[in-house]
Amino acid sequence: MIARVVAGLVVVSVAGATAGPSHLPPPAGTISGKVTYTGTPPKMRPIDMAKEPACVTDHPTPVMTQDVVTGSANSVRYVVVYISGGDQGAPAATDTVRYDQKGCLYIPHVAVMQVHQPLEIFNDDPHSHNIHPLARVNPEWNKSQPKGAPPIRTAWDQPEFIPVKCNVHPWMHGYFAVLATSHFSMTDSTGEFSITGLPPGTYTVTAWHERFGTKSQEVTVAGSETKTANFVLTARPY
């Protein structure tokens, strides 16, 4: 009996909330946290760009490899954290994601985007690059982009983590993280991330790293609260 009354109250309150004044923004929760590793990660090594003299002059101090970038307290950078189960948010954003080839590096090292979101790839260097996304689910392509060539405009149809490489400069490696969801974030140099604007609900949150793989956990967000979800990835030395 009591249960039935409580259930009735809940129904009334939910109905009240939906019929209530519309000037209040819908509650939006946040999931934030930090990604760290256990084990022994590979060492970051200086990149030898001797093959491309212009890029050597671009970097007075040698650039370090970016596939595994770790910080203090075992933090990991370039981890894509996204909602893999639960509300998938808005359809593809119309704003363009920019990806640069500059100083023989991909900037950003990992570009996160939604399926069908416009992507523009620039060559800012005074020499050629070939941009070769090694897609498996989406079609793989490979295009030359010489000095001064206009940006390549494209988009991806399927969610996929696509390795990108330049065959001319073998140290150039990057990723296109193409997601079905609009709820995502990427860890910064302190390993921290924050996914905002989440409607109340239960979510599967997945953290992906190009070398350390993926880990997932369930998080329930109610109202406008901020929930913490930390991830510990297992480092593989090679």
Place this chain on the structure above:
Amino acid sequence: MRPQTRWLTLSACGAVLLCGGAVRVVAQEAHVDRLTGRAAAGKPLYTRYCAGCHGDEGDSRGENTQWIDPKPRDFTLATFKCRSTPSGTLPTDQDLYNSVTRGFVTTNMPPWVALTPHNRIDLVAYIKTFSARWSTAKPGTPIAIPPEPAPTVQGILHGRELFQRLECWKCHGAAGHGDGPSAKTLTDNKDDPIRPYDFQTGTRFMCGTTNQDLYRIFMTGLDGSPMPSFADQLQPAQAWDLVHFLRTLQPLKTPEATIWRAWFTTHGRELKPIGQEGGGQ
């Protein structure tokens, strides 16, 4: 066919696809000229002639694969080097038929001319059952190749500038010997080492022998390999100039090589060398 009957037929097809479930989703036919290839007819041929290298599942894991370099094509990726279509698109049936017929020089893939044309197109139909992309996407539109102009010294010189500016030499080498600064680090889409074409050998190209084939190779790129598409970078006249220059790098008696060598003996010293410091002019 009455609309109702058509609807029934469509639903039956849908049911077959659904029932197929985990089984391959399919494009069951292939067409070249007046020939229609059928996957069912291609399957026994594939098992007999192709599976040893390409694998029963088309995943390039045949029993011979470990001994082969470069590795056989993995049909489950639906990524093909020799196409008439833009980079990132599926090849036409004719492209696949041509590959089966021609084979790939300097690899373990022989020309399958011993099979009848009908056998070959049946094989093409069967190869297309290994990837679902054949049922979700259509082949690209073949790139247009305008008529070839006669080679001239001016055109060849212009092609040489393009070879410098587009940095073909970074892989293919300043003299086209396949020994450019990036040659040794090249890998394909499976991370296996792969060599750029060495023009000095004068052998056939991976995807044909004619000037048109050469034009098509650098305009479409060889998907899966490090060779990119230059279609967005070259106008047709420029592309022909580049074709004519590339021919001069081969030790062959081609019309291009003849007029180039005549000019080169008197003017060769005026040329800047190709390469990092060179202007290629």
